[in-house]
Amino acid sequence: MVVLSRKIGEKVLVDDGEIEVKVLCSKGNKILLGFKVPANMGVEREEDYLRKILQVPEFLKVNQA
Numbered sequence: 653m654v655v656l657s658r659k660i661g662e663k664v665l666v667d668d669g670e671i672e673v674k675v676l677c678s679k680g681n682k683i684l685l686g687f688k689v690p691a692n693m694g695v696e697r698e699e700d701y702l703r704k705i706l707q708v709p710e711f712l713k714v715n716q717a
Contacts, residue, residue, distance in 0.1 A: 656664055663674045672688040687695045696704075 658664060658675045660675050660677055663672055665672055670690060671693075674686040674688075676684040676686050678684070689695055
């Protein structure tokens with residue numbers, strides 16, 4: 653894991669600048685990040701990604717009945 657500190661308005665560039673993460677603002681213990689990524693690449697919050705991959709596919713539910 654790479655750990656960096658950034659101030660509001662500063663950016664982190666990944667993969668030769670193809671991916672850009674910018675700190676937009678902070679309030680309390682939360683920060684707002686902005687992402688610029690190629691159109692073919694998705695960005696998801698961890699909890700949404702885990703919920704999606706842990707769902708039982710519909711065809712398994714039907715076959716178990």
